[in-house]
Amino acid sequence: MGLAISAMHYTGMVAYRVEGMIHWDENYLIASVVFAMLFAIFALFFGAQNGKFTTLNMTLTFAAAIIGLHFTGMAAFHVTPTNLMAGHSNPAEFKLLALVIAGTAALIVLGGLFTYFIENRTRMENIDELRQARDEARNASRAKSEFMSVLSHELRTPLTIINGYASFLTNLKGHTIAKLKPNEPITKVHFDDLGDQTERYGGRIKSAGDHLLTIINELLDYTSIELNSIKLNRISFQAGDLLAELQEQFQGLAREKQSSLEIEFDEFNVFADRGRCKQILINLLGNALKFSSASSIRMRARMIDDTCRLEVEDNGCGMPAEDLERIFQAFIQAETATKSAEGGTGLGLAISKKLAAAHDGDIGVESTVGVGTKFTVDLPECASVIVAEKALAAA
Incomplete structure (x- = not known):
C-alpha cells in the first residue's frame, strides 16, 4: 500500500514540467517512501481491529501517510532555473519515470509470484490436513x-x-x-x-x-x-505390599492359565494414589494373563532416584512393532474383537496411560514377537520419602 502511494506521488511529480534542471535528494526520497510504508502498515493494522474508533484511526493514519509522503517528497525536489528552449526535456525526469514504472511493474510481478507460491503452499497444506483429518476420522469411526x-x-x-x-x-x-x-x-x-x-x-x-x-x-x-475430573488421593504405602496383594489376587487365574506369577521389589515407600496404581497394575497384569499365553509373568517395583518404576514382564507371544504405537489408544486392541478369545473393552491401557500421566508419569512398552512383552510405568517424584513428607507437611 505504501509503495502504491509512493508510485502515484512520484509519477505525478515526474509529469510536472518546469524550465530548469531537476535534482532529487535521495535521502529525502527514500525517507518519504519508508514513511509511507510504515504509516500504511499502521493504518491496515488499525483497520484489522474491532474497536469503536477503528475506521477513524485507519483514516487518519492513511491521511498522515499521504501527507507525510507528499511534503517529504517535495523536500527532495529541487529545481535550478535555466533559459533553455521550449520543449526541452530533462533526462533525469525520464530516468526517474522509467525507474518508477519498472520498479512498480517488478513489484507487481514479484507480489503476484509470492502470492501464488503462498496460496499454493497453503492449499497443499490444507489438502494434507484435510486428508489427515479424514484418515483420522475413518480410523476413529472404525475403532x-x-x-x-x-x-x-x-x-x-x-x-x-x-x-x-x-x-x-x-x-x-x-x-x-x-x-x-x-x-x-x-x-x-x-x-x-x-x-x-x-x-x-x-x-x-x-x-x-x-x-x-x-x-x-x-x-x-x-x-x-x-473430562479431566480425575482426582488423586495420594498416600504413602509400601510398593512390595501392593505387589504381594496383586500376586495373591491373581494367583488363581495364573494357575488356570498354567502360568507362574512372581514379584521382585525394593524396600521403599511410594507416595501416590494407591488405588490408581493398583488399577494400572491390574490392567497390565490382567492383559498379560489373558492375552500373552505366557508361562512366566514377573512384576517388579524399583526406586530410581526419585522415580518409582513398576514393571510387568511376560515371556509370551509378544506384539508386532506396529501394534505398540496404537495399543494405548482408546477402543484399540492388539487383536480385533473377532480374534480375541478373551474379549475386553480396549480401554484398559488407555486408562492406565492417563492415570500415569495424572501422576506426571508415563507408560512405555517393549515387545518382541515370540519372546515376550515388558510394560514399564514411571511415576516421577513418587518414590522419595522426603518428597512425601514435604507434601504431607504442606497439606
Whole structure:
C-alpha cells in the first residue's frame, strides 16, 4: 500500500514540467517512501481491529501517510532555473519515470509470484490436513465400531449368565418338587441339595455381575478422565505390599492359565494414589494373563532416584512393532474383537496411560514377537520419602 502511494506521488511529480534542471535528494526520497510504508502498515493494522474508533484511526493514519509522503517528497525536489528552449526535456525526469514504472511493474510481478507460491503452499497444506483429518476420522469411526461390537459382546455375556441363572433360581423349587416320587416327603437332604444349587448359581451370578461392574467402571473411568475430573488421593504405602496383594489376587487365574506369577521389589515407600496404581497394575497384569499365553509373568517395583518404576514382564507371544504405537489408544486392541478369545473393552491401557500421566508419569512398552512383552510405568517424584513428607507437611 505504501509503495502504491509512493508510485502515484512520484509519477505525478515526474509529469510536472518546469524550465530548469531537476535534482532529487535521495535521502529525502527514500525517507518519504519508508514513511509511507510504515504509516500504511499502521493504518491496515488499525483497520484489522474491532474497536469503536477503528475506521477513524485507519483514516487518519492513511491521511498522515499521504501527507507525510507528499511534503517529504517535495523536500527532495529541487529545481535550478535555466533559459533553455521550449520543449526541452530533462533526462533525469525520464530516468526517474522509467525507474518508477519498472520498479512498480517488478513489484507487481514479484507480489503476484509470492502470492501464488503462498496460496499454493497453503492449499497443499490444507489438502494434507484435510486428508489427515479424514484418515483420522475413518480410523476413529472404525475403532469405535469395533469397540461397540466388543462392548455389546462383553455386556451381553454376563447379562445372559445373570438372566439364565436367575431363571434357574426362580424355578429351582418347582424342579426339585417335580423330581420327588409320589407321596415322597421333602427331607433335609432335599433342602441341602437345594441350598447347594442355590449357592452355586448365586456364585455364578455374582461372578457375572462383577464382570459387568468392571466393564461399567472402565467406561465411567475413561469418561471422567476425558473430562479431566480425575482426582488423586495420594498416600504413602509400601510398593512390595501392593505387589504381594496383586500376586495373591491373581494367583488363581495364573494357575488356570498354567502360568507362574512372581514379584521382585525394593524396600521403599511410594507416595501416590494407591488405588490408581493398583488399577494400572491390574490392567497390565490382567492383559498379560489373558492375552500373552505366557508361562512366566514377573512384576517388579524399583526406586530410581526419585522415580518409582513398576514393571510387568511376560515371556509370551509378544506384539508386532506396529501394534505398540496404537495399543494405548482408546477402543484399540492388539487383536480385533473377532480374534480375541478373551474379549475386553480396549480401554484398559488407555486408562492406565492417563492415570500415569495424572501422576506426571508415563507408560512405555517393549515387545518382541515370540519372546515376550515388558510394560514399564514411571511415576516421577513418587518414590522419595522426603518428597512425601514435604507434601504431607504442606497439606
